[in-house]
Amino acid sequence: MFEKIEAKTVGLRLVQPSDAEFIYNLRVNDNLNKYLSSVSGGVESQRQWIEKYKEKEKDKEEFYFIIYRKDTQESIGTVRLYDFIKDENSFCWGSWILNENKTRFSALESALLVYELAFKKLDFKQSHFDVRKNNIKVIGFHEKFGALKINEDELDYFFIYKKSDYLEYSKNLIRFLN
Numbered sequence: 001m002f003e004k005i006e007a008k009t010v011g012l013r014l015v016q017p018s019d020a021e022f023i024y025n026l027r028v029n030d031n032l033n034k035y036l037s038s039v040s041g042g043v044e045s046q047r048q049w050i051e052k053y054k055e056k057e058k059d060k061e062e063f064y065f066i067i068y069r070k071d072t073q074e075s076i077g078t079v080r081l082y083d084f085i086k087d088e089n090s091f092c093w094g095s096w097i098l099n100e101n102k103t104r105f106s107a108l109e110s111a112l113l114v115y116e117l118a119f120k121k122l123d124f125k126q127s128h129f130d131v132r133k134n135n136i137k138v139i140g141f142h143e144k145f146g147a148l149k150i151n152e153d154e155l156d157y158f159f160i161y162k163k164s165d166y167l168e169y170s171k172n173l174i175r176f177l178n
């Protein structure tokens with residue numbers, strides 16, 4: 001379907017069971033996991049989780065990507081599209097992590113790739129996602145795109161982001177895609 005998609009300096013490729021150790025190390029990295037749910041189990045249970053995920057991928061229920069550098073092909077992070085709400089044509093994205101080997105604009109490029117894929121190839125009309133209330137930098141990242149805070153609970157803010165807003169905002173960001 002889409003083995004990989006690329007922006008200017010990074011690309012996304014579908015996660016494989018052999019990525020288990022890389023992902024496990026990202027998730028237990030204390031510099032990166034402050035605002036993420038914690039993983040239980042070790043590399044082997046991560047591998048099993050990926051095997052189960054691959055079934056959902058086959059049914060197009062979920063897509064889990066490794067973010068890699070185009071210059072070295074090195075894996076530098078993850079991002080995941082899941083919780084597809086058919087009635088609302090909305091998808092959730094998360095598990096968004098980049099390690100210290102990221103390129104300067106990896107975050108921006110990977111977010112653009114998520115939206116390009118979801119809005120233009122998968123034909124979603126809206127995105128929904130949650131961000132920990134104290135993850136100030138990431139909240140700012142989404143607000144700059146024009147995402148709307150629609151709800152909150154004790155821990156998280158809940159956002160939506162509409163395709164029409166993406167199409168307008170991304171006009172100024174084409175240079176990050178190619």
Ligand SMILES: CC(C)(COP(=O)(O)OP(=O)(O)OC[C@H]1O[C@@H](n2cnc3c(N)ncnc32)[C@H](O)[C@@H]1OP(=O)(O)O)[C@@H](O)C(=O)NCCC(=O)NCCS
Pocket residue numbers: 031032033035036094095096097098099102104105106107108130131132135137138141144145
């Ligand atoms: C979330 C995460 C992937 C974001 O990556 P990041 O590199 O911190 O992202 P940044 O906001 O610094 O953006 C990278 C660059 O793109 C720029 N940028 C971001 N949005 C932009 C926009 N809309 N337009 C122009 N430039 C933009 C930033 O200014 C920054 O450049 P700078 O270093 O020159 O300032 C990373 O911080 C991470 O792994 N965090 C830990 C896990 C986590 O919290 N995940 C999110 C859970 S909701």
